[in-house]
Each structure stands twice: as structure tokens, then as C-alpha cells.
Amino acid sequence: MAEETKQTGQQTEEVNNENGETVEEVFAEEAEVAEGQTTDEVSQLKQELEDSENRYLRLRADFDNFRRRVTLENEANEKYRAQSLISELLPALDNFERALNIEAENEQTKSLLQGMEMVHKSIVEALKKEGCEPIEAVGQEFNPHLHQAVMQVEDENFSSNIVVEEFQKGYQLKDRVIRPSMVKVNQ
Numbered sequence: 001m002a003e004e005t006k007q008t009g010q011q012t013e014e015v016n017n018e019n020g021e022t023v024e025e026v027f028a029e030e031a032e033v034a035e036g037q038t039t040d041e042v043s044q045l046k047q048e049l050e051d052s053e054n055r056y057l058r059l060r061a062d063f064d065n066f067r068r069r070v071t072l073e074n075e076a077n078e079k080y081r082a083q084s085l086i087s088e089l090l091p092a093l094d095n096f097e098r099a100l101n102i103e104a105e106n107e108q109t110k111s112l113l114q115g116m117e118m119v120h121k122s123i124v125e126a127l128k129k130e131g132c133e134p135i136e137a138v139g140q141e142f143n144p145h146l147h148q149a150v151m152q153v154e155d156e157n158f159s160s161n162i163v164v165e166e167f168q169k170g171y172q173l174k175d176r177v178i179r180p181s182m183v184k185v186n187q
Contacts, residue, residue, distance in 0.1 A: 082130040083173050089123070090171060090179055096120045097169075127171075135170035137163045137181040146170060146177060151184040158186040 100117060104110040135146050142149060142161050150167060158164055163183045170181030 080173060080176060082132070083176070083178060086127060086130065086132050086171070086173060087178055089127070093120075093123060093127075094168065096123070131174040132171055132178070135172055135177070135181045137166040137170065137183050139163065142183070142185045146172070146180055147183045147185075148180040149185045150182050152187050153184055155186050160186060162186045 096116065097120070100113060100120060102109075102113070104113050137147055140147075140163050142163055147163060147170065151165075153164055155164055162185070163181075164186050165184040166181055167184065168179075168182040171178045
């Protein structure tokens, strides 16, 4: 059991445990163990904090990238909102142009063609307001991004790689090609 000893001149008490250690020694050992555990816990908590900060920074960067991507997509959608409508109108516009190339034989046909020209002109103006422009082809250098070569000829009147004839008009909406021009190119 525990024994109490008194020293002369002092009121200090020493308590011995079963192993013969004093209370101060036991507390010193426990303090060292607790200090070692605290150091381990602190380093572990620091590592967890650093990991959490890295996760937070990655998530924030991902969110910023997502927000930027959505903004760009919305701007592109707004810029090219009429693309599907224009794509659907182009065959009708081609048919209008073919109909306008018919020779009028009488006054009734001439007035009908004149009305069709006005309708054609208003459709072309509406397309221009939306940013749709025909692609210039004849006399231009062949550009595979703007032109689709369907024939090649050898014509001494044109330089090499120059568009000689346009079979079907091409159109672009702002800076995006909706339909390339079908052309004949000089070799």
C-alpha cells in the first residue's frame, strides 16, 4: 500500500505506488507520453487540415472552370441561336433563287417573278440581320474550310487553285460555316 513519510523541516509527502515510483515520476512519465501523443495528434491534424485545404482549392478551381464553361456555352448559344432555323431555310432559299432564274414570257409571269424577288430580298435581309452572309467563291482562292470542291478543270484564264464556278452558294453565320460552297476549282 501507500506509505507516507515526513521529512524534517518540510511538510512534503511522498506517495509510493506498487512499483515504488513517486507521484512526480508517474506524472512526468504521463506528461511525456501525453506530449508525444499531442505532437502526433497535432501533426495528424495539420495533415488533415492541409488535405482539406487542397480539396477545397481543387473544388473551387473546378467550380470556376465550370462557371466559365457555362458562360462560354451561353454566349455561343446566344450568338448562334438562329443556326438551326437558317439551316432549315437554306434549301428554300436555293429554290427561290432557281425560280428567279426562269425567263418570264408574259406580263403575268413577270409580275409573279417581281413578287418573288421582293420576298427573296426580304428573306436575304432578315438572314443578314441575324449575321448570315453568303460565302464569296468565284474568283477566290480555294479554301477547304469555306468551299467544297466537286469538280476540277484546267482553265488558262484562272490561276491554279482558284474557284472557277459555284454550283451551290455557301453561307456562314458570323464566323461559323453553316454550309460550304459547292465549287469547281482550277488545277
